[in-house]
Amino acid sequence: MDRLKRLLEHEKVVNWEKEFATALPRIMNYFRFHGVENLVAEDLTASTFEKAWRKRQSYLSEKSKVSTWLFTIAHHTMIDYFRTRIKELPLDILEDRPERLVSNSPEEAAQRSDDKECLRRILLALPERERELIALKYGAEMTNRAIAKQTGLSETNIGTILNRVIKALHTQMEDEK
């Protein structure tokens, strides 16, 4: 009964439309910073919101903010995506060409020559933890404090890792040019 009361209460308080509108660009960019192409990022974003919409009755406002809850769903969606893709591809392809993990539509093939495509491939080749931190910082536009809460790492540790990864990314980008 208490749970039902809580559900009724948060149903009144949470403005889902507003929460979703605010989170949509951040979640889509979160996926893009994981190195997937734009159409795949849209699919994963849609999947995240559909899951969230169906499960919104299980969201408890006293446990976390809506945005935190949405990014947890996005994170699991991303893990599922990469796990499935890895199962579908032979190991030697993954080792040689990590960029083949993503789709290859004609529309997006045209992007390949530009800097963004170059950065996307470099991001895709990053170790998972580093890529996640970059995606949370620049895709989800989270502060280091929010990332610390989300990942369980310390703020200092996050700052150090991000600094190192950004420098490495910058160098790699320069080398590619």
Place this chain on the structure above:
Amino acid sequence: MNDKFLKDFRIEPRPAFVQDLSLRLQIHEEQTSLVKTHRLRPIAFGAITLLLILAFMFTISPAARAQVQDWFSQVGGVFFTATGDYPGGDEPVTIVPSEEMSLIEARAVLPFTVDLPVWVPEGYVLEETVNILRFGDGVERVFIHWNAPGKALLELKIEDAVNSNWAVGLGSIEEVLINGKSAALVRGGWNFDKKQWENQGQLQLYVPHQAQTYIFSSMEKDISIDELILIAESLP
């Protein structure tokens, strides 16, 4: 720290994508509104419907009476109330919490057999978990989903009853045949924001199966009526 190249990597979502996603979420909204409607116990709802019919029969003309009887219909053994209004009225909305579990667990706890279609359109993959709703009067409903990248969800809703009275929009029902037997196809649904029935391409196919009602739902742009019928026909 020069991170401009990372900030420049961000993009805004395409308006067409935002619009499409909004449409895809509407099917869930419409399904939620039906859950809310069915807080009314099916038997009580049936009794209210009968009383309304009797009241009309005594008070209005034969011509009008004939039309009213059309609004309460039975198609393919499933009862419908076609209405232009929201049948839940202005009473406060209650969200019935659902239980999430694997299909195997659901099959173990539900008092009826859960059959799945053998065929679904290419690309659709069954979700690992299902949701169960339990109403106070013992009626149980299970929700099973199939996903396909970039496409609207395919949902199978199974209600452990065959005598429920489903609220639908006026003129939204048509009869179709599933393996030669009558079933009901309903177009559109209740828009909870606009407080009106409308058709934005939602399809729902109501099929009596064993002692339950199986309802397949999706969007016509991704799953055609013929495909929805094929899915239902592939039930064991």
